Amino acid sequence: MKGCKRLYSARAIAARVKKLGKAISADYAGKDPLFVCVLKGACIFFSDLVRAVSLPVQLDFVQAASYGGGTVSSGEVRIVKDVECSVAGRHVLLVEDIVDTGRTLARLQELFKARGARSVQICALLDKPSRRAAGGVRAAYCGFTVEDRFVVGYGLDLDEKYRNLPYIGELPPQGEEAWQ
Numbered sequence: 001m002k003g004c005k006r007l008y009s010a011r012a013i014a015a016r017v018k019k020l021g022k023a024i025s026a027d028y029a030g031k032d033p034l035f036v037c038v039l040k041g042a043c044i045f046f047s048d049l050v051r052a053v054s055l056p057v058q059l060d061f062v063q064a065a066s067y068g069g070g071t072v073s074s075g076e077v078r079i080v081k082d083v084e085c086s087v088a089g090r091h092v093l094l095v096e097d098i099v100d101t102g103r104t105l106a107r108l109q110e111l112f113k114a115r116g117a118r119s120v121q122i123c124a125l126l127d128k129p130s131r132r133a134a135g136g137v138r139a140a141y142c143g144f145t146v147e148d149r150f151v152v153g154y155g156l157d158l159d160e161k162y163r164n165l166p167y168i169g170e171l172p173p174q175g176e177e178a179w180q
């Protein structure tokens with residue numbers, strides 16, 4: 001893709017996802033876990049990750065959004081689509097595309113714990129620790145740590161674009177064409 005700096009190739013992502021799947025399989029053996037995909041950004045990562053896990057797992061989906069318009073979020077997180085399963089007594093693994101401020105995952109973790117989940121852990125494809133807000137969350141499993149830059153592809157979007165790029169890239173400066 002012209003102008004877009006490739007950070008992680010499809011091949012590098014696949015290798016990392018395989019390793020995450022192995023670690024998760026070892027940790028969750030015998031626990032009958034519930035894997036929850038945080039839509040929409042994690043959808044591609046989730047599909048690959050669950051197939052790298054060698055355990056029977058249950059899948060569900062949740063979608064959250066931050067209140068407020070424009071580019072600056074108010075920090076309040078609203079559930080747009082809730083899970084269908086009961087999480088009470090379950091070992092829940094939240095699968096997210098990127099932990100930025102950490103507010104979305106902090107809210108989801110708090111919500112599922114309040115509903116009686118036995119454990120609520122996080123698996124994030126990417127982590128941007130420099131952006132973490134106070135009281136931030138910690139991902140038990142993380143694909144790659146990135147600096148404070150906006151990335152797209154493999155599920156991550158900019159205004160709903162670029163999700164289907166097979167790799168993760170950094171967008172070119174404004175005005176330059178990213179697709180090629």
Ligand code: IMP
Nearest residue numbers: 041099100101102103104150151156157
């Ligand atoms: P948080 O609640 O601030 O951690 O927000 C996390 C959400 O912000 C992610 O699920 C993404 O949808 C979005 N986000 C944060 N950083 C990026 C980025 O670099 N690229 C694409 N989306 C991002």
Ligand code: MG
Nearest residue numbers: 041156157158
């Ligand atoms: Mg997004």
